[in-house]
Amino acid sequence: MVSDADYKAAVEFLYMEARLADEARYAEWLALWTDDGVYWVPAITDSEIDPEQHISHIYDNRARIDTRVKLLLTGHRYSQVPASVMRRLISNVEVEAGDNGELVAGSNFILAELSIQAKHEMHWWVGRTTHRLRRVDGALRMSRKKVVLINAAEPLPNLAFLI
Amino acid sequence: MTLDSMDSVMPSSLLDYKALVRDDRIHASLYTDPRIFEDEMERIFYRGWVFVGHDSEVPQPGDFITRSIGTQSVIMARDQDGHITVLVNRCAHRGTMVCTAPRGHARVFACPYHGWTYDLSGALLGVPYPGGYASFDKSTRSLTRVPRVESYRGFVFASFSETGASLSEHLGNATRLIDRSADLSPEGQIELSAGWVKHRCAANWKMLPENDSDGYHLGFVHLALFKTVRNAQYQRVVGDERAIKAVVRDWGNGHIEIDWSPGYEKPFEWLGSASGPTVDSYVALMEQRYGVETTRQRIMQGPAHALIFPNLFLGETNIAIVQPISVEECVHWHTPMFWKGAPQFNSRLLRMAEAGMGPASFLMPEDLVVAGRNQLGLHAKSVEWLELSRGLGREHVDADGRRVSHVTDETTSRGLWQHYRTVMSG
Numbered sequence: 001m002v003s004d005a006d007y008k009a010a011v012e013f014l015y016m017e018a019r020l021a022d023e024a025r026y027a028e029w030l031a032l033w034t035d036d037g038v039y040w041v042p043a044i045t046d047s048e049i050d051p052e053q054h055i056s057h058i059y060d061n062r063a064r065i066d067t068r069v070k071l072l073l074t075g076h077r078y079s080q081v082p083a084s085v086m087r088r089l090i091s092n093v094e095v096e097a098g099d100n101g102e103l104v105a106g107s108n109f110i111l112a113e114l115s116i117q118a119k120h121e122m123h124w125w126v127g128r129t130t131h132r133l134r135r136v137d138g139a140l141r142m143s144r145k146k147v148v149l150i151n152a153a154e155p156l157p158n159l160a161f162l163i
Numbered sequence: 164m165t166l167d168s169m170d171s172v173m174p175s176s177l178l179d180y181k182a183l184v185r186d187d188r189i190h191a192s193l194y195t196d197p198r199i200f201e202d203e204m205e206r207i208f209y210r211g212w213v214f215v216g217h218d219s220e221v222p223q224p225g226d227f228i229t230r231s232i233g234t235q236s237v238i239m240a241r242d243q244d245g246h247i248t249v250l251v252n253r254c255a256h257r258g259t260m261v262c263t264a265p266r267g268h269a270r271v272f273a274c275p276y277h278g279w280t281y282d283l284s285g286a287l288l289g290v291p292y293p294g295g296y297a298s299f300d301k302s303t304r305s306l307t308r309v310p311r312v313e314s315y316r317g318f319v320f321a322s323f324s325e326t327g328a329s330l331s332e333h334l335g336n337a338t339r340l341i342d343r344s345a346d347l348s349p350e351g352q353i354e355l356s357a358g359w360v361k362h363r364c365a366a367n368w369k370m371l372p373e374n375d376s377d378g379y380h381l382g383f384v385h386l387a388l389f390k391t392v393r394n395a396q397y398q399r400v401v402g403d404e405r406a407i408k409a410v411v412r413d414w415g416n417g418h419i420e421i422d423w424s425p426g427y428e429k430p431f432e433w434l435g436s437a438s439g440p441t442v443d444s445y446v447a448l449m450e451q452r453y454g455v456e457t458t459r460q461r462i463m464q465g466p467a468h469a470l471i472f473p474n475l476f477l478g479e480t481n482i483a484i485v486q487p488i489s490v491e492e493c494v495h496w497h498t499p500m501f502w503k504g505a506p507q508f509n510s511r512l513l514r515m516a517e518a519g520m521g522p523a524s525f526l527m528p529e530d531l532v533v534a535g536r537n538q539l540g541l542h543a544k545s546v547e548w549l550e551l552s553r554g555l556g557r558e559h560v561d562a563d564g565r566r567v568s569h570v571t572d573e574t575t576s577r578g579l580w581q582h583y584r585t586v587m588s589g
Contacts, residue, residue, distance in 0.1 A: 041523060043360045052510050055357045055498060057523040059514065067391055071525060076387035079528030118535030119365055153265065155361035155494040158531060159522040 002095050002103060010095045010105045010133055013140045017131075018090055018109070021162035024083040029162055030069045034134055034143040037062045041147045041163060057152070057159060072160075078117065079160035085114040086161065088125075102143065103133040115157065123157055126150050178202065184584040186577070187552040191541045194367040200490035206587050207473050208233030209323045212333045214475035214484060215239050215249055218317040219354040219503075220266070225283060228266045231486050232321060237309060238262050238272070239319060242283035247314070249321040250285045251307040261306065265359075272306070281306050316345045317352060318475065336563065337418035337471060344466040344477050348502035349448040355482060355498050357513060360521040362495045366534035368487035371495055372470045372579060374530050375478065376419045378411055378570035379553065384529045392525075400426070400570070409570035411554075412561075413578030417472025417586075421570060424464040433465030433479060434508075435515070441507045448504060466500065470575075472582060481516050491538055495531070497521060551576055 002010075013032075020029040033039075041058040042049050051059045060068060071077045088111035098104040111125040132144040147163050149156075178199065183190040193199055213232050216239045220228050227240035229252060236252035238261070254261050254274040261272045261281070271288060272281045278291045285306035293299065311322040313330035315338055320330050331338070345353050364371065374380065382389060382401035389401055400409060400423065408425040423433065431437045449458040467477040476483035484496040499516035501509050520527050541549075554572020561567050568574040 043521075044358060052513070053357065055360055055513055055516055055521075057360060057517070057521055059517055064514075064518075067525070070391045071387045074387040074390045076390065077529070078384065078387070079532040117532045118539060121365075153358075153361070155363040156522045157363045157365070158528040160528040163523075 105131045180587040204233040240283045249309040255304040340467040340469040349504035352503040354501040366538040368493035370534045376575035413566040417582030419575035420469035430462040
């Protein structure tokens, strides 16, 4: 259990992070990470999966999160030129106390992505996210974000936006 | 009957592939006509040799994976005797798909509909309530076995045709491309154990092998990456046309290659110029097994970047499969290639696979969005042809009979299409 204040702070963080990702505000989104951040999107839904043995869609350390965002900021990441039009809903938020004062927030999401780079198609992305949130200089930052898509192991279209 | 519906039932054997595939151009309908897709399934995927899986994916008796040959679902299993069989994933009784798991371990395959059971080699074991059949020869109701299954260095290929060229005739000298990748293992074997990522592509399947072996697009489609990551491997493939040393090769039978290695100056450039104790211990193992000179050559050259016709892509440190779905949709599968005896590289190989291929990677999303735009553009009915002449004036045939040219030349695509024309006209 966490305090109401911590729960509220975690939920507000999740909403803000979702909005920055939806609106392709890449630099602001990048600033939400701690220096040791890990961004993980497994390629299979099995919760026991080890990213050192099994391939993932994304398993970025902080340097690679930077590269991912830099690519988008070049304006030549053609799979996101123009950026997909997106909105995601976040629900079923559960917040627990983690190690070293971190908050661990689990949440479900449904993301509607209008992919407008080639054929204009609507893609639905659904899954559960686990954020580890740490206070850095008084503000919450992500030290880890794991996104388990319900269809992680199925053929997926481009996932070059920030999930 | 309307003209449209007549068109859709017109026998596709009337299509003249020699007219559609010219030496220097190809017709747009090859990417958009559903009749041509049906012909391709029949003539390329159900007559010829098709890559199914690697034997390291089914290491123990009872292990199986499900894959596709063309648009047909198949099971590749290792039976109790250790033999690999490829079975059509369809119950002999009512046609139910017997197995829907991507991989697993089983003693029998049991159909969920009426409980017919089969062993791992496809033989029918049991039928519930057998009294309902007056006479019943179980041996005629097996799961259909794909008649020819052969492998080369663990790469398992299958053919629905009982006769025709052997696998070794189909592969020809291109076995050397497979060797180039597998020989980087200190034990001479690769292992595909990391699972597969599947990337959906809204384009005709042939765009994937063409793009995988196209050295012309890199500095344009992947401009974001070249602007962001400045390592030696990337920088050698863009820049002044005359300074680029990499080449393309057509090995015949539709097998085509990009060889970056003429541009490499140091060992392991293909591995992001890896160095340190991990690399040193690997080099020591390799030298022990193969000697100093051979090892030096292998770590300079790196693995192959080549298409084995029609659906296996040796993607340097990755293995990829091209799966056709319909005339305007396909799936690109990939997994990192682990080298048996060198597990210290697995973590690096995983991270390289995630950076290079798949829907969230730093390369393939651009390739597939451009493929999707190709597919849209090709519906322009007033323009019929795609240009395929780049490098015709400067390619040459080397001492091994391979056609070779500058890495940006369309020698690879022409090699693919010339073989395609032969197979489709047959």
